[in-house]
Amino acid sequence: MSSSLAFIMNMGGFGIILLLFSLAYFILWIYCLIDVIRSDFKDSNMKLIWVIILLLAHGLGPIVYLVIGKNSKAQL
Incomplete structure (x- = not known):
């Protein structure tokens, strides 16, 4: 058994x-x-900004996106 599985x-x-x-x-x-990847945003740079936030802020990135990022999407 692996050591990490044994620890758990x-x-x-x-x-x-x-x-x-x-x-x-x-x-x-x-x-x-x-x-983020599949969505269109009001500002074309927002997609790149959200991807960077999700990649660099693992702890808070998804929560911040769900609270703030959904409002920055383009309306269809």
Whole structure:
């Protein structure tokens, strides 16, 4: 068994919760990145800015995008 898997197994319930939270946050990050790439924005530079924010600010980037970034999209 790998050492990281053994570490998580030895942590008990907390390790499983931490693993599930990490997986959910990674899925949220991927969703935001795909949404930015597929969307059109009012300002053409905003797509690049949001991609950079998502890549460099892993902790807050997806949350900031969901709160602020959705308003900067172009209306169809």
